[in-house]
Amino acid sequence: xxxxxxxxxxxxxxxxxxxxxxxxxxxxxxxxxxxxxxxxxxxxxxxxxxxxxxxxxxxxxxxxxxxxxxxxxxxxxxxxxxxxxxxxxxxxxxxxxxxxxxxxxxxxxxxxxxxxxxxxxxxxxxxxxxxxxxxxxxxxxxxxxxxxxxxxxxxxxxxx
Amino acid sequence: xxxxxxxxxxxxxxxxxxxxxxxxxxxxxxxxxxxxxxxxxxxxxxxxxxxxxxxxxxxxxxxxxxxxxxxxxxxxxxxxxxxxxxxxxxxxxxxxxxxx
Numbered sequence: 001x002x003x004x005x006x007x008x009x010x011x012x013x014x015x016x017x018x019x020x021x022x023x024x025x026x027x028x029x030x031x032x033x034x035x036x037x038x039x040x041x042x043x044x045x046x047x048x049x050x051x052x053x054x055x056x057x058x059x060x061x062x063x064x065x066x067x068x069x070x071x072x073x074x075x076x077x078x079x080x081x082x083x084x085x086x087x088x089x090x091x092x093x094x095x096x097x098x099x100x101x102x103x104x105x106x107x108x109x110x111x112x113x114x115x116x117x118x119x120x121x122x123x124x125x126x127x128x129x130x131x132x133x134x135x136x137x138x139x140x141x142x143x144x145x146x147x148x149x150x151x152x153x154x155x156x157x158x159x160x
Numbered sequence: 161x162x163x164x165x166x167x168x169x170x171x172x173x174x175x176x177x178x179x180x181x182x183x184x185x186x187x188x189x190x191x192x193x194x195x196x197x198x199x200x201x202x203x204x205x206x207x208x209x210x211x212x213x214x215x216x217x218x219x220x221x222x223x224x225x226x227x228x229x230x231x232x233x234x235x236x237x238x239x240x241x242x243x244x245x246x247x248x249x250x251x252x253x254x255x256x257x258x259x260x
Binding site for chain 1 (some may be wrong): 184185190200201203204205206209210213215219222225226227
């Protein structure tokens with residue numbers, strides 16, 4: 001295919017798509033067979049990019065649901081730790097009451113370990129998922145923060 | 161009877177890259193050998209753009225005028241899951257035919 005035609009066909013695509021793939025697509029077309037079949041295929045491809053854009057569209061959000069993101073180990077681990085910490089505190093209150101102890105017992109140490117250990121997992125989750133699926137990742141982070149606050153609430157309210 | 165050809169460009173591109181990094185024309189030739197489907201430039205780059213945005217393939221540095229891509233670990237997982245599903249479907253369909 002000649003350069004002029006390759007350039008014209010590439011210009012059919014949306015600007016954002018061309019900014020990323022335009023140059024290499026044009027080079028690719030130069031080595032492709034010219035003919036109605038190729039032209040139709042490029043026309044279909046360009047129309048598809050306007051209807052369901054791969055870049056700047058909602059494609060990633062559509063494919064990456066909240067459920068997919070929340071099931072990632074980097075989300076499940078801190079969530080599990082926060083819920084375990086909450087359970088540990090509630091069991092302690094149920095068994096020993098809400099009175100503050102002079103010395104920190106094993107329950108307090110387990111709670112502290114769980115609360116500190118979930119921070120790196122939370123950081124890994126943020127770094128990995130915020131750029132990929134910001135909306136879903138923010139939802140999961142809100143859920144994780146709620147779980148952490150729930151685990152901290154009995155300790156702060158009852159001054160354990 | 162002509163059985164037609166299989167056309168799911170993103171899956172075909174992932175399957176092609178599973179054997180190693182390739183540039184566009186090498187992918188087209190490989191896919192044609194693999195299943196008889198010859199992707200056009202629009203279908204190929206539509207699939208490449210979507211797969212790259214999903215993080216399932218990554219571009220490698222350009223070699224002269226060619227732009228190779230490689231499959232990522234996430235892409236391999238997706239390919240395995242899709243092929244397994246296709247395999248299960250194919251097995252179930254063939255079993256029904258055998259029962260006739």
